[in-house]
Amino acid sequence: MPSCCCIKNKPVRSANSSWGAEPPRSPRGEPRPAGTAAMDIEKVNSMDFGEFVDVFGNVIERCPLIAAAVWSQRPFSGLEDLEKHFFAFIDALPPSGQEGILRCHPDLAGRELLRGALTAESLREQSGAGLTSLGAAERLRLAELNAQYRARFGFPFVLAARLRGREAVPRELARRLQCPPAQELRAALAEVKKIGRLRLADLLAGHPAPR
Amino acid sequence: MPSCCCIKNKPVRSANSSWGAEPPRSPRGEPRPAGTAAMDIEKVNSMDFGEFVDVFGNVIERCPLIAAAVWSQRPFSGLEDLEKHFFAFIDALPPSGQEGILRCHPDLAGRELLRGALTAESLREQSGAGLTSLGAAERLRLAELNAQYRARFGFPFVLAARLRGREAVPRELARRLQCPPAQELRAALAEVKKIGRLRLADLLAGHPAPR
Numbered sequence: 001m002p003s004c005c006c007i008k009n010k011p012v013r014s015a016n017s018s019w020g021a022e023p024p025r026s027p028r029g030e031p032r033p034a035g036t037a038a039m040d041i042e043k044v045n046s047m048d049f050g051e052f053v054d055v056f057g058n059v060i061e062r063c064p065l066i067a068a069a070v071w072s073q074r075p076f077s078g079l080e081d082l083e084k085h086f087f088a089f090i091d092a093l094p095p096s097g098q099e100g101i102l103r104c105h106p107d108l109a110g111r112e113l114l115r116g117a118l119t120a121e122s123l124r125e126q127s128g129a130g131l132t133s134l135g136a137a138e139r140l141r142l143a144e145l146n147a148q149y150r151a152r153f154g155f156p157f158v159l160a161a162r163l164r165g166r167e168a169v170p171r172e173l174a175r176r177l178q179c180p181p182a183q184e185l186r187a188a189l190a191e192v193k194k195i196g197r198l199r200l201a202d203l204l205a206g207h208p209a210p211r
Numbered sequence: 212m213p214s215c216c217c218i219k220n221k222p223v224r225s226a227n228s229s230w231g232a233e234p235p236r237s238p239r240g241e242p243r244p245a246g247t248a249a250m251d252i253e254k255v256n257s258m259d260f261g262e263f264v265d266v267f268g269n270v271i272e273r274c275p276l277i278a279a280a281v282w283s284q285r286p287f288s289g290l291e292d293l294e295k296h297f298f299a300f301i302d303a304l305p306p307s308g309q310e311g312i313l314r315c316h317p318d319l320a321g322r323e324l325l326r327g328a329l330t331a332e333s334l335r336e337q338s339g340a341g342l343t344s345l346g347a348a349e350r351l352r353l354a355e356l357n358a359q360y361r362a363r364f365g366f367p368f369v370l371a372a373r374l375r376g377r378e379a380v381p382r383e384l385a386r387r388l389q390c391p392p393a394q395e396l397r398a399a400l401a402e403v404k405k406i407g408r409l410r411l412a413d414l415l416a417g418h419p420a421p422r
Contacts, residue, residue, distance in 0.1 A: 049314045069308045073307065094303070096283035100278075104275055150260075
């Protein structure tokens with residue numbers, strides 16, 4: 001029986017994605033070994049769809065469907081090619097589907113963080129941006145802004161937190177809260193892509209994380 | 212702070228979805244109360260996107276993106292209308308996206324079941340079909356057929372198991388293994404819709420599960 005849905009005991013390690021559970025589980029629900037090891041594109045191209053979704057299923061937050069669709073486009077010539085297919089899938093969706101992607105994201109410094117329900121990638125990113133160590137007043141301020149943003153746009157505020165400091169987050173949130181909805185949808189999707197680019201770069205060897 | 216992403220302590224109960232973790236968690240990673248209570252369409256239409264994705268995020272297996280996109284189409288007139296929007300989203304995807312949906316499904320009586328990594332809905336369905344109590348020979352036979360199917364079509368065999376007995380599963384698998392790929396993609400998506408219809412019917416009051 002081929003191992004189509006689990007990469008345990010194989011040399012390729014996952015991004016240690018989690019749907020908020022311990023121990024970490026892949027987007028297909030498989031337990032995963034901790035830690036991340038880089039891989040080259042030949043290894044990526046040799047993956048069956050189960051392995052591919054396990055490894056890349058959270059490149060777009062909580063949207064393993066997108067990685068599962070991108071697998072159809074293999075072989076990939078490299079990181080940029082792989083990234084191109086993820087982004088092309090996002091761009092081809094109708095606006096409701098693009099908003100759907102955003103709605104699969106957690107708030108920054110929000111309820112999911114407080115409850116330990118973030119994916120491993122999101123926790124790492126929010127932690128790296130200092131959002132896990134906010135004071136009560138900062139958290140409250142962000143919660144208020146997040147709520148206003150959700151009420152205005154119908155999706156949560158998404159920002160590539162790794163590329164910003166904790167001070168920039170409420171400032172950027174307050175600024176984007178004033179944008180026209182169509183412009184803001186584009187801005188939010190651009191952040192989704194920045195996050196995806198960084199997560200992909202983490203998974204592939206020899207590619208520095210682009211800023 | 213509005214409760215946009217959690218239905219805990221609210222009258223509407225979720226389908227107790229799980230990404231394979233205990234305690235059960237929603238598609239957005241929130242812990243969920245156990246059990247399922249029915250709801251009417253007015254309640255559905257009053258949900259913010261966080262609640263909606265928590266409740267309907269696994270109508271299409273491990274594809275909360277689809278529920279999150281469908282929320283844009285509210286208000287819904289009833290179960291059929293809600294179902295129509297889920298199915299329209301699936302139908303509008305390119306073939307790679309439709310295959311992506313299939314690739315988010317587990318094998319029947321496969322690795323995810325053995326490891327306790329099924330979603331709550333999938334476990335209930337496979338259990339109801341008797342697939343959790345197969346003998347070793349039956350499991351091996353299914354595993355072989357599942358592997359052949361995956362190798363031939365590039366996605367796992369999907370069947371609305373609740374509508375079939377355990378004897379029908381390997382028979383149907385062996386039959387569909389012989390189908391032309393384009394026909395089989397259509398057949399598999401029809402099964403995804405049957406599963407989605409049953410899951411939606413479970414969540415709404417007064418609607419018998421259509422067969």
